[in-house]
Amino acid sequence: MSRFLPEAWMLPIVDDLNREFFTSGKLLLQQCVDCQTVQHPPEEVCHQCQGMEFVHVESAGRGAVYSFAVMHYPVHAELQSAVPYAVVLVQLDDHPSVRIVGNCLDVPPDEVEIDMPVQVTWETLADAETGEQLRMPQWQAIRR
Numbered sequence: 001m002s003r004f005l006p007e008a009w010m011l012p013i014v015d016d017l018n019r020e021f022f023t024s025g026k027l028l029l030q031q032c033v034d035c036q037t038v039q040h041p042p043e044e045v046c047h048q049c050q051g052m053e054f055v056h057v058e059s060a061g062r063g064a065v066y067s068f069a070v071m072h073y074p075v076h077a078e079l080q081s082a083v084p085y086a087v088v089l090v091q092l093d094d095h096p097s098v099r100i101v102g103n104c105l106d107v108p109p110d111e112v113e114i115d116m117p118v119q120v121t122w123e124t125l126a127d128a129e130t131g132e133q134l135r136m137p138q139w140q141a142i143r144r
């Protein structure tokens with residue numbers, strides 16, 4: 001896919017907690033070994049039981065827009081050509097307790113709606129400092 005984020009846009013700092021999420025190209029979520037709670041974003045401690053041991057579970061990457069905001073004002077000069085754009089909060093179908101933020105790439109911002117079905121898509125970006133390839137989850141509408 002063509003790049004959605006501006007070329008000079010800052011990328012997340014990848015660490016041991018979030019590396020799988022940002023590099024695997026799979027929508028991997030943390031699941032607590034002790035209580036099975038699935039949570040995102042990745043943290044050191046389980047929000048439910050304070051457990052500290054996790055495995056990854058893969059989401060199918062389908063969900064619905066739980067909330068969204070349309071950005072009209074470029075909060076950074078790099079975003080001048082991108083506005084207006086929609087930032088969506090997606091509730092996953094297979095893990096409804098998890099909501100993931102991203103951009104909605106293929107729907108005009110004024111047509112984004114609550115409960116609109118969406119599917120994850122991946123934007124690959126190279127970290128300029130480390131050369132590491134990051135796979136950023138973004139969202140596109142599921143056409144019916």
Ligand SMILES: [Zn+2]
Pocket residue numbers: 032033034035036037046047048049050051
């Ligand atoms: Zn737990």
